[in-house]
Amino acid sequence: MTKFSLPGFDLDKFIRETYAEDLGEGLPGGGHDVTSESVIPADARFAGVMDSRDPIVVAGLPVAVAFFLALDPDMDIEVLVEEGQTVPAGSDLMRLSGNARAMLTAERSALNTVQHLSGIATMTREYVDAIGDGGAVLLDTRKTIPGLRFLEKYATRMGGAQNHRMGLWDAAMIKDNHVLVAGDVGEAVRRARNAGVARIICEVDRLDQIEPALSAGADHLLLDNMEPDTLREAVALVAGRAITEASGGVNLQTIGAKSATGVDYVSVGRLTQSAPAADIGLDFAPL
The missing domain is CATH 3.90.1170.20 (Quinolinate phosphoribosyl transferase, N-terminal domain)
Structure with missing residues (x-):
């Protein structure tokens, strides 16, 4: 072997x-x-x-x-x-x-x-199967046991998922606490872009945050805790200008409906956490 x-x-x-x-x-x-x-x-x-x-x-x-x-x-x-x-x-x-x-x-x-x-x-694999024909790809998260991340993310790949960020180093992920310090979504994204970060993921939990994030240069929007109808509206607003990811409140009962909204990815923390x-x-x- x-x-x-x-x-x-x-x-x-x-x-x-x-x-x-x-x-x-x-x-x-x-x-x-x-x-x-x-x-x-x-x-x-x-x-x-x-x-x-x-x-x-x-x-x-x-x-x-x-x-x-x-x-x-x-x-x-x-x-x-x-x-x-x-x-x-x-x-x-x-x-x-x-x-x-x-x-x-x-x-x-x-x-x-x-x-x-x-x-x-x-x-x-259960989550991959539950996505159905929606077309979204399943992602894992950084919710891993310290010291076991590479093995746990290997295991999600064996189950049919793709890996999200491997750590804090390979992409910027701007979340609510980063926005709180920066002042607003657009300013947080601009700071990352001006720092030369090549890949910028920005979490948004409201539709009115989408345009400022995109205008400032976000490559990937994490659409957090949105119900399917809101996700559909978000995907329409993005209109292919960035990668879209549904996150939060995802379980085996909800992943199919979230995937069917047209998002590119659905991320699930419990794959490695639970x-x-x-x-x-x-x-x-x-x-």
Whole structure:
């Protein structure tokens, strides 16, 4: 398997820091898996199967593989499904065999990652399906757990969404508090444009803010907490002069109607903020 790689994400560091936390490195008595070392012989070998007890969209298996190989580079691992694949409950995801202590030490970190990322991908796919034929594209947000943003945004892509900003650096997003300090929407956008910012997203929550934002140079309008009728009017006022995005109050019951208004995008914070973990297990047997 090709090593898992994401721009901006250091997989080796993530593995090291996760194990350091779980093994208690630097703490009194820490630095090892006391249970496995005291119960399992050093040369014992296990075979295992990771399987899903829920219907899921798969995400995170390459990271799980890295957790296992970090402790047993000779472990035999067979990944049985593709990232982004939809699988029914009861599906086997991965088979592995190798050093028993390594498997047991890696088990929780590997499972936690796959459960969390597959949960995000699964919820994301539900929202993609709920958009229907409206034509809008689903976006995630920056509502991610610190330290996990690159992985969580990877999981939304596996579910069929596109990534919004990756962080504070790759676009300006002018929101109500920025406007409060600047004085008005137009002035806030002008300041960003005069500073040489290439991509300017501006949040508007009233129709009368649209023209000032566009006139000042906004590229992308985030239409916040607008009902479908207001969104339609907003899209008509924009008339193709900027990207339009519906945001706020979006759930599985409302996303279809918001998408059908003609907006280019619909963003949903709960994809990364509230997705439940998938029920995924790992069963071992001695060899």
